[in-house]
Amino acid sequence: MKGVESGLLDFSRLEMLAAGDSPVHRLDPRTKVLVTAAFLVFVVLHGKYDLAGLAPLALYPVAAMALSGLPAGYILGKLLLASPFVLLVGVWNPVLDRGILVTVGGLPISGGWISFASIVVRFALTLSAALILIATTGFDQVCRGLSRLYAPKAFVLQLLLLYRYIFVLAGEAARMVRAFRLRNLSDERPAMRTYAALLGSLLVRALDRAQRIHMAMLSRGFDGEIRMSRPMRLRLADAAWAAFWIAFFILVRRYDIPGLLGQIVIAH
Amino acid sequence: MSHHIVEVKDLHYTYPGETRKALSGVSFRILHGEAVGIVGANGAGKSTLLRHLNGYWAPREGSVRIGDYPVTPRTVKQVRRTVGMVFQDPDDQLFMPTVFDDVAFGPLNLGFSPEEVALRVTRALETVGAAHLAERPPHRLSGGEKRAVAVATVLSMTPDILVLDEPTSNLDPRARRKVIELLHGFVHTRIVATHDLDMVLALCPRTIVMREGRVEADGPTLDIFNDAELLDRCHLEKPFSMQACPVCSRATLPARQP
Amino acid sequence: MHMADALLSPAVGASMWTVTAGLTVYCARKVKKDADERKAPLMGVLGAFIFAAQMINFSIPATGSSGHLGGGMILSILLGPYAAFLTIASVLTVQALFFADGGLLALGCNIFNLGFFPCFIAYPFIYKALTGSSPTRNRIVAAAILASAAGLLMGASGVILETVLSGISELPLGAFALLMLPIHLAIGLVEGLVTSAVVLFVWKARPEVLTLSAASRPLAGLSLRKLLAGFAAAAVLTGGILSWFASQNPDGLEWSMFHTSGHEELAAPADGLHRALAAFQEKLAFLPDYDFKKPEAVPAAPAPETAPSGPVVQPGTSVAGLVGAALTLALAGLAGLALGLRRRAAEIRR
Numbered sequence: 045m046k047g048v049e050s051g052l053l054d055f056s057r058l059e060m061l062a063a064g065d066s067p068v069h070r071l072d073p074r075t076k077v078l079v080t081a082a083f084l085v086f087v088v089l090h091g092k093y094d095l096a097g098l099a100p101l102a103l104y105p106v107a108a109m110a111l112s113g114l115p116a117g118y119i120l121g122k123l124l125l126a127s128p129f130v131l132l133v134g135v136w137n138p139v140l141d142r143g144i145l146v147t148v149g150g151l152p153i154s155g156g157w158i159s160f161a162s163i164v165v166r167f168a169l170t171l172s173a174a175l176i177l178i179a180t181t182g183f184d185q186v187c188r189g190l191s192r193l194y195a196p197k198a199f200v201l202q203l204l205l206l207y208r209y210i211f212v213l214a215g216e217a218a219r220m221v222r223a224f225r226l227r228n229l230s231d232e233r234p235a236m237r238t239y240a241a242l243l244g245s246l247l248v249r250a251l252d253r254a255q256r257i258h259m260a261m262l263s264r265g266f267d268g269e270i271r272m273s274r275p276m277r278l279r280l281a282d283a284a285w286a287a288f289w290i291a292f293f294i295l296v297r298r299y300d301i302p303g304l305l306g307q308i309v310i311a312h
Numbered sequence: 313m314s315h316h317i318v319e320v321k322d323l324h325y326t327y328p329g330e331t332r333k334a335l336s337g338v339s340f341r342i343l344h345g346e347a348v349g350i351v352g353a354n355g356a357g358k359s360t361l362l363r364h365l366n367g368y369w370a371p372r373e374g375s376v377r378i379g380d381y382p383v384t385p386r387t388v389k390q391v392r393r394t395v396g397m398v399f400q401d402p403d404d405q406l407f408m409p410t411v412f413d414d415v416a417f418g419p420l421n422l423g424f425s426p427e428e429v430a431l432r433v434t435r436a437l438e439t440v441g442a443a444h445l446a447e448r449p450p451h452r453l454s455g456g457e458k459r460a461v462a463v464a465t466v467l468s469m470t471p472d473i474l475v476l477d478e479p480t481s482n483l484d485p486r487a488r489r490k491v492i493e494l495l496h497g498f499v500h501t502r503i504v505a506t507h508d509l510d511m512v513l514a515l516c517p518r519t520i521v522m523r524e525g526r527v528e529a530d531g532p533t534l535d536i537f538n539d540a541e542l543l544d545r546c547h548l549e550k551p552f553s554m555q556a557c558p559v560c561s562r563a564t565l566p567a568r569q570p
Numbered sequence: 571m572h573m574a575d576a577l578l579s580p581a582v583g584a585s586m587w588t589v590t591a592g593l594t595v596y597c598a599r600k601v602k603k604d605a606d607e608r609k610a611p612l613m614g615v616l617g618a619f620i621f622a623a624q625m626i627n628f629s630i631p632a633t634g635s636s637g638h639l640g641g642g643m644i645l646s647i648l649l650g651p652y653a654a655f656l657t658i659a660s661v662l663t664v665q666a667l668f669f670a671d672g673g674l675l676a677l678g679c680n681i682f683n684l685g686f687f688p689c690f691i692a693y694p695f696i697y698k699a700l701t702g703s704s705p706t707r708n709r710i711v712a713a714a715i716l717a718s719a720a721g722l723l724m725g726a727s728g729v730i731l732e733t734v735l736s737g738i739s740e741l742p743l744g745a746f747a748l749l750m751l752p753i754h755l756a757i758g759l760v761e762g763l764v765t766s767a768v769v770l771f772v773w774k775a776r777p778e779v780l781t782l783s784a785a786s787r788p789l790a791g792l793s794l795r796k797l798l799a800g801f802a803a804a805a806v807l808t809g810g811i812l813s814w815f816a817s818q819n820p821d822g823l824e825w826s827m828f829h830t831s832g833h834e835e836l837a838a839p840a841d842g843l844h845r846a847l848a849a850f851q852e853k854l855a856f857l858p859d860y861d862f863k864k865p866e867a868v869p870a871a872p873a874p875e876t877a878p879s880g881p882v883v884q885p886g887t888s889v890a891g892l893v894g895a896a897l898t899l900a901l902a903g904l905a906g907l908a909l910g911l912r913r914r915a916a917e918i919r920r
Contacts, residue, residue, distance in 0.1 A: 048625040051669075058668060059449070066913070084675045088580045092738045096895035099902070106906035113913060126670040130574045133739050133746075140740035148892060156740060163738060167576035171670040178667045184409035184449070186667070196598035198610075202660045204409050205614025210621050210664070211451035212403045217622040234626075240764055243623050243639060244771025250619040251772075251779060256404040257611035263366045263397040264469065265389070265421030268607035272413055272420070306894025329778075407611065 048218040052211070054122075058175075061114060062182035067281065068112035073181050073189030075282040079289050080177045086293040087169050092159040093145060096303060098166065100296040104289060105172040112180045119175050123168055134163035183207050192276060201270050212253070217246055316344035316379060316472045316501050318365065323374035325360055325525075334360040336525040337374070347495075347502040349512030349533065352522035353547035358477075358505040361522070365475050365503070367391045378473070393422065396471030396500075400478040402458035406450035411442070411461050414450060418469040436468035437461075440494060456487025463494065473501040480508045509551040513537065521546050572665075572680050573729050575673030579736035586732065587678030593686060594659055600652040609653055616645060617657045621664070639768065640761040642688025643718045647697065647769055648779065651689040658685040683728035692721035705780065707770065714769055715762030722758035726750050 062069070068076075083104050090097045109116055141156035178186065184204060191200040220242055224234055234242060258266075295301075318341070325335040335357050342348050350358055363369050364376050367388035378394050381387040399405045408414040415433045424432065437443045440460040445453065453461065459479060466474065479495065480488045492511055495502060504516060512519055512533060519536045521529040523546045529536055536542065537554055575583075601609060620641040641661060645654035659681045665671040672680050700713035730750055734743045741749075773780050 048622065051625045054668060059452075080674070084575065084673075085580065088575065088578060088583060088675060096892060096898075099895035099898040102899055103902040103905060106902045107909055110906040110908075110910035111913060113910070122670050129572060130576050133574075133577055133733065133741060136745075137740040140742070146892065159738065159740065163576045166738075167574060167673075170575035170673045170675065174667060174674050175670060183664075183667065187409070196595050198598035198601050199594055199656055199659065201610060202613050202617065202656050203663060205407060205611065206617035206621070206657070206660045207664060208407055208409060208450065209615050209618035213615070213618040213622040214625060217626055221626055236760075236764060237767070239626070240767030241771060242626070243764070244768050244775070246622065247616075247619055247768060247772055248775045250615045251612075251776060253404060254608075254612040254615040256399065256401065257407050257615065258608050259363070259368050260397075260399050260405045261407065261417075261607075261611065262368060263392055263395075264418035264465065265392060266417075266607065267421065268610075270417075270610070272408075272416075274413075275426075300894075302894030302898045304894065305897045306892070309893055309897065407614075 048214050048221060052214050052218070055210070057118070058179050059182065061118075061179040062185075064113065064180075066112040066180070068108055068180045070281070071180075071285055072276060072278050072282045073185040074192055074276070075278065075286050076177055076181050077186065077189045077193060079286055080173050082290055082293060083173050084170055086297060087166055087173075089297065090162070090166075092162055093155060095158050095162045095165065096306075097296070097300070098162060098169065099302050101169060101293070102165075103292070105169060105176055108176045108180070109172075112176070114176065114179055119172055119179075122175060123171055126171060127167065130163060130167045134160050137163070188272070188274065188276065191272075209253075213246070213250060216249060220246060317377070318342040318473060318501065318503065319375075319377040320361075320364070321375045321377075323361070323364060323371055323376060325364070325369065325372070327360075333525050335364075338522075338525070338527055339374075340520055340527060340530055342501060342503065345499060345501055346518060347516040348504070349509075349516035349519040350503060350505040350522060351507070351509060351512060351519060351546075351548060352528070356522040356546070357525040358522055360525075362397070362475055362477055362503075362505055366395045366397045393469060394471055395473045395475055396466030396469060398462050398466055398474065398476040398479060400481060402455075402462040403450070405462040405465060406453075406458060409449060410446070411437070411448050411450060411453070411464075412446040414461065415446075415464050415468045418465060422469060432468045432470070436464040439467055440464045441490075454487070455483050456490060459483060459487070459491055460494065463491075471500065473503070474498065475503045475505075477505050478507070479504060480506065480511050509537065509548065510553055513551045513553060521548070572672035573676040573683065573732055575675045577733050577736055577738050578673075578676050578679065579738060582732050582736045583675045583678060586682055587675070590659070590678040590681045590686075593655065593682070597652040597655045601656060604652070609649070613649060613653050613657045613660075616648060617661050620645065620657070620661050639764050640684075640688075640718060640722060640758075642684055642721055643693065643697065643714065643762075644765050644768060646689045646693035647714075648772075651693055654693070655685045655689045658689065679728065679732050683725040683732075687724035687728065688717070688721035691724060692717040696720055705773075707773075710769055710773065711766040714766035715759060718762030718765045719755060719758030722754050722761060723751065726754035 083101070087098065087101055108114075109119065137160040138154060138156035141159065142154045143156075144152045145155045145158055146153050181189070184207070187200050187203050187207075190203075191197060221234075224238065224242065228234070228238075320341075321339050323335050323338040324333060326333050338357070338361060350361065352358055364371060364383070365378070367383045370383055370385055370388070376383040378391045381390055381394075383391050406414050408417055412433055415436050416429050419429045419432045433446070434443065437446060440463050442457060442460045442464060445457060445461060450458065450461070463474075463476075463479075474495075476495070479491055483491065488508075488511075492514055495504070495515055502516070504512065506512060516533055518531065519529075519533040520527055521536060521542065528546055529539070529542055537550055540550070543550060601613075620639070623639040624641070642654065642658050645657050648654075649657060662671075662680050662684060663677060666674055666677050666680070697713045697717040700716065701709045727747075730743065730746050733739050733741065734746060739746075769780070
């Protein structure tokens with residue numbers, strides 16, 4: 045798990061990236077949400093041994109990263125941090141599934157290794173797509189897009205309020221942890237009793253804050269409904285981006301491009 | 313222009329589950345365009361009083377009149393339109409994803425058209441000198457910027473009366489001076505609850521001193537701050553600018569007295 | 571303990587998304603109908619509290635490891651199940667987007683596992699049942715520990731079932747359960763201890779918060795059986811439609827395991843379907859005989875009678891496919907490089 049400060053840094057970094065400007069940044073959030081969703085579906089549609097079928101799909105994250113100028117190293121680093129659970133579960137495949145699927149240059153490769161590799165590739169593809177979405181769009185724009193795509197209003201509002209107050213409460217938590225560390229030189233982490241008291245007072249403060257926010261909302265005419273007026277416009281670029289990628293996903297789904305390529309190379 | 317008058321008459325309040333009264337018989341009358349400081353020690357009843365001024369609590373004993381309306385659950389909407397309340401912690405006041413949305417929150421609730429809302433947001437942000445911050449999320453603002461935007465969220469509703477709770481707390485000296493200058497420029501009726509007596513001296517010709525839920529004194533600010541016995545009784549101290557200079561032992565009275 | 575996109579089959583992912591989306595809409599409506607406008611800021615701030623709390627760890631005595639607060643139970647206690655579910659869902663969404671925890675398709679599973687079980691099973695049937703309407707110190711402690719542990723175990727079981735049903739991982743049900751459940755029992759008990767300590771702290775500092783939520787009936791006006799039946803129907807329907815779609819496009823998709831019998835003529839050539847069914851049966855048995863499995867895992871010769879070129883043959887299973895895959899990846903990388911260079915050149919020109 046992450047410390048409070050490094051967790052906040054993560055947010056800041058992604059927010060900074062989202063504040064950039066590029067053709068991908070300028071797309072309507074709805075377009076990016078829909079293309080990301082389509083991409084994810086096309087990734088998981090592939091069978092577990094269909095490693096080659098996944099390969100052409102890598103064009104999407106690679107192209108989106110290149111066009112938006114996102115630092116690939118940062119995205120890859122985040123993927124590595126998130127990988128342990130998937131690796132822990134996937135690594136059993138080579139052990140359990142030892143049927144030989146294919147022999148490359150005399151080296152037999154079992155189904156387990158192929159499916160393990162496909163798990164790793166899927167993992168990289170799906171998570172990089174999610175990170176690209178947030179890093180080129182920004183959280184509040186994603187939420188606005190969701191709200192225009194008929195997500196329940198109460199839920200979108202909850203996402204926005206949560207995001208807003210993560211920074212405030214994480215700041216409070218960080219100050220409390222720092223105060224704890226200053227008085228406790230021996231141990232890095234608090235023991236459970238201290239921890240519970242720490243969280244308890246953080247929680248009581250949070251409850252008080254919620255009451256004050258409510259008061260601030262009321263004093264500006266809040267009546268149970270939160271209104272936001274920001275026009276959103278789909279442009280030609282949005283249609284082109286969505287059409288291109290969805291056509292591409294369907295194309296690589298229907299035609300085995302890697303297979304054809306491979307046959308051409310091997311034939312020569 | 314009776315709608316800019318704030319009149320509190322014999323107001324009492326006791327928090328649920330407590331026996332000690334937080335307010336016991338507060339009365340005062342503030343006229344159009346006045347700037348009034350409300351000072352007093354912690355727990356003197358300042359915050360409780362402020363919560364009555366915008367109708368968060370309707371008076372149970374005594375009465376509060378804002379302009380032509382007594383504050384009752386029925387008039388509370390009109391009252392909140394008239395009284396703009398700036399809270400002590402801007403993080404409580406700025407709850408929307410961007411500065412623009414935050415400043416637009418009030419006008420949208422008042423039912424204005426999107427064009428009118430955009431106009432009001434621009435105007436309010438320009439007034440506080442924060443037009444360039446419109447697209448920023450509130451958690452990326454400095455303390456002074458947050459305070460300015462918090463004032464803008466209220467200004468966009470074009471209130472007649474501004475109520476401010478500790479507008480200068482947690483600010484660095486320059487940000488503090490900017491906030492004071494901003495408030496100085498307003499023609500609204502201003503009610504400022506604070507421990508910052510130097511600000512009161514610079515901003516408010518009149519001061520109300522509270523002590524244990526009562527109005528202990530109400531009068532010209534200079535008179536009150538010169539009453540050492542009164543200040544001592546109310547756990548207050550003379551503003552720095554009125555204290556004798558340790559070198560020449562002469563008090564520097566504020567240059568500007570509105 | 572997040573379910574991940576990489577381990578998820580479309581049928582399971584889509585079913586869980588349907589169920590979770592349905593639950594979210596339902597809870598959003600319930601919260602709105604509740605018409606307690608204090609809840610909006612409260613939910614936001616408490617979600618942020620859970621987030622912040624999970625960023626701090628405490629040390630578990632004598633183990634050298636660390637734990638943190640689980641969210642579902644404490645939110646249910648403070649907000650009631652509907653608002654708590656929405657809050658948990660929002661926390662998991664932010665985690666999926668910013669920390670790549672799980673992924674967006676698996677979000678349906680994760681919200682269900684970590685939201686539905688604590689809010690709609692453990693809270694009303696364990697916590698509320700044990701504390702009643704007049705909570706005492708001991709009751710709160712016992713109920714919080716039991717409910718947290720039970721909720722987490724149910725969530726872990728959800729992960730196990732979703733993984734095994736997806737069939738991407740080869741781990742059999744029994745072995746996976748042995749791997750996951752004991753750890754999560756331990757984590758659940760620790761989370762329960764922390765939850766009870768925090769609840770007690772609030773109980774002392776702000777008793778009115780807890781008495782307020784204790785007085786409310788947890789699932790007023792809700793027939794749980796009806797709700798569950800509705801969600802089961804939605805899940806089966808989604809899975810069924812996807813499976814039908816799969817059988818119409820028999821190009822080696824693994825995700826048609828929801829098919830029952832009656833497809834012999836399909837099962838023989840389309841080895842994906844056959845394998846999936848066999849794998850599913852095996853996974854239900856505890857630690858199947860691997861020697862028996864080995865010959866079966868070798869696929870039959872790629873279905874010969876199907877289209878001459880195209881996706882019907884599992885491309886990954888041929889040498890050409892693997893070589894081509896490597897080439898394709900290289901091409902994609904080159905394309906990215908070219909696009910990036912063009913972009914930078916355009917920027918310099920500007």
